[in-house]
Amino acid sequence: MSVFAPTPHDLIHSLKEVDAEHDEARWARFVELYEPAIREFIRLQDPDIPKADRDDLVQETFARIVPSIRNGVFDPARGRFRNFLSTVVRHLMIDRLRTQAIRRSPTALEAAERLSGSEAPAAGELLDIKWRLARHHAAVERVFSQSALSEQSRRIYAMTEIDGLSVREISARTGLAANAIRRILSRVRRMIAAVESEYD
Numbered sequence: 001m002s003v004f005a006p007t008p009h010d011l012i013h014s015l016k017e018v019d020a021e022h023d024e025a026r027w028a029r030f031v032e033l034y035e036p037a038i039r040e041f042i043r044l045q046d047p048d049i050p051k052a053d054r055d056d057l058v059q060e061t062f063a064r065i066v067p068s069i070r071n072g073v074f075d076p077a078r079g080r081f082r083n084f085l086s087t088v089v090r091h092l093m094i095d096r097l098r099t100q101a102i103r104r105s106p107t108a109l110e111a112a113e114r115l116s117g118s119e120a121p122a123a124g125e126l127l128d129i130k131w132r133l134a135r136h137h138a139a140v141e142r143v144f145s146q147s148a149l150s151e152q153s154r155r156i157y158a159m160t161e162i163d164g165l166s167v168r169e170i171s172a173r174t175g176l177a178a179n180a181i182r183r184i185l186s187r188v189r190r191m192i193a194a195v196e197s198e199y200d
Contacts, residue, residue, distance in 0.1 A: 011033070015027065036141055044134055057093060156184050
């Protein structure tokens, strides 16, 4: 069982029900779960976007998503929540870029046109890749900040995933047995996968 329960499916289903006693906690959980991934998704879509604009887009996303969940606009039978969410964020970014272009800059309009894309399948695939990457980054951040991982486990994961070192190289540097390193990596990866599954 994940220490990060409940799963989004249960959470999203529960958000449809009006329940004043539990609403605040459920929405707080929803924001806690999705805000890091939304921020990372925005950054991946446009790395040059200023922090203030990112903050506004996150707020606008939640303002758009809340009634969509409550009013049944999002239907799990028609697709994954992450696809729905990434489409909402992307449309908000395009609208913002177009508004900026009208006010001041043709380059913002070009960026909006690139973001909206003319080739739907390629754009859809890219969107899915970017969402998965944003989801992974957010999951790693949560596991590293909210779990009881030892500093050694964090360092070993970073040596593998960031520095690209093999188990043998890590063993030579740390003096740990290869099997111990594999167990640590397996545990950290399971924790990250458990958090990532919540974003589906």
